[in-house]
Amino acid sequence: MIDGTAxxxxxxxxxxxxxxxxxTVENEQLESDVAYYLHARGELALGEYDRSEERFIPKRTVESDSSIMSDTVQALLESGVEVTLSPIGEAxxxxxxxxxxxxLGKKQAxxxxxxxxxxxxxxxxxxxxxxSPSTVDSQLYSARDRKNSAESFVDTLDEIVSEMN
Structure with a gap:
């Protein structure tokens, strides 16, 4: 489980x-809002983190046509606000x-x-x-397989091109 801070x-x-x-996001008042993806709601929200109660208080959501995590991060980055991504946000x-x-499919990616x-x-x-962890394993296996197939294709293409020269 993730128990660190950023x-x-x-x-x-x-x-x-x-x-x-x-x-984190600089808001209109030049203060920082924190951005959390809320799985239960399938959305990215901006708001405050209440340190005394150790909870996130959403103020508004990021408009996105999708609830897929990477799509909501892209919507945030394209919204025109100044964003500093966490390591998870970067990933x-x-x-x-x-x-x-x-x-790669989105889940594999x-x-x-x-x-x-x-x-x-x-x-x-x-x-x-x-x-689930087993879903992580299967998606990673599929992603690695797709990566290896792409590398094999590029190697074969390089061989064909070098044989022509």
Whole structure:
């Protein structure tokens, strides 16, 4: 389970609220709002973290056409506000890039970015994504398989091109 903090001491994961820290945002009053993805609501919300009660108080949500985590991070980044991403937010941003060319599906890209690029454990990735550890394993296996197939294709293409020259 994720029990660390990031970005000035905000908890990375709030178990009672099933909330994952995505980042901080400068609001209109030039104060920082904290951004958490709320699994129960399937949305990214901006608000305050109440340190005395150890809970996130949502003020508003980020408009997104999707409840997929990486899509909501992209919507936040495209909203025109100044955003500082947490390590989880960075991983989800990279997952959006990985799935953008359709080589990896979104779930595979989420798991691959968290596990292979950012070094989150199996359990941490499961917690962040609100999926079972066995689903993390199967998505990672599929992502690695797709990556290996793409590398094999590029190698074969390189051989063909070099044989022509």
């Amino acid at each position: 970005l000035g001491g905000f908890p990375e994961y709030l178990a009672k609220q099933e909330a994952v820290l995505i980042g 989800l941003n990279d997952a959006a890039r990985l799935s953008g060319d359709d080589v 989420h798991v691959y970015a968290l596990r292979e690029i950012y070094g989150f454990s199996r359990g941490e990735a499961a917690t962040v994504l609100n999926i």
